[in-house]
Amino acid sequence: MAENTIAAKTEVQDLQKKEHKEERTVAGRFFIPQTDIVENKESLIVTMDLPGVKKEDLRIKLENNILEIDGRIDYSPYEKLNPVYTEYNIGNYARSFTVSHAVDTRNIEAVLNDGVLTLTLLKTPEAEPREIRVQ
């Protein structure tokens, strides 16, 4: 009984830890960018809307098979502007994905164009479908 309670507590703590990992220390709002993921024969293509993010303010990191995209927006054009009618809020963008082993992690191509980030993740040859001959 007592053991069970301890187990449950650690579970909660683990969960809290996990959640805290997602917490950010940067001021301002963070949005989850809208993303498309499509796959073709040789690659996985991740397309993400990041309006207002400049190339130099975009960070893409791959660590322990987690692909992290962090885009910051420049607030300076909004200085001295007084909102009179608003429909959307502005903020930074962050999203992360777990990349499977089927992807060649050393070979990821990223292009930012018109506020859209396109990541091309090449599949490893091992992940390509193979026909297995029956003996």
Added chain:
Amino acid sequence: MFGRLSNGLDIAIQKAVEKARDNNFFEAGTTGRGVYPFINLFEKEGDLVLAAELPGVKKEDLILEVREDVLRLAGTRRIEYGQDCSCHRLERKGLNFDRSLKLPFRIEGGGILAEFKNGLLTVVLPRAEADKPKKIVIN
């Protein structure tokens, strides 16, 4: 760099977003919620500044027109993937859009500055000289 400034600004915008729900700045019409693209209007030294997020829209697919106090923003957002692609997740939407906004005053057509950069459209809409309030000297 993004510290205090961003904090204060996004709170100000959020407050304005909430206020906009019961505000009929553009008068009651069919263009309520659920329109595309979302726009923000700012005031700067008596002029208006419009901002709209249009990621992935090509400049040549965008139409921007002003007639007196009506602004039209139309265009096409194309999202295409090859025939050989299979989809895992599709959150982005391709669509045709056409939005007209009635502004609170007439716009000086010649002074409009439009910029489209990183998927963000910014349009400076100067108030027409003829539409500016006249100051009356009280004798």
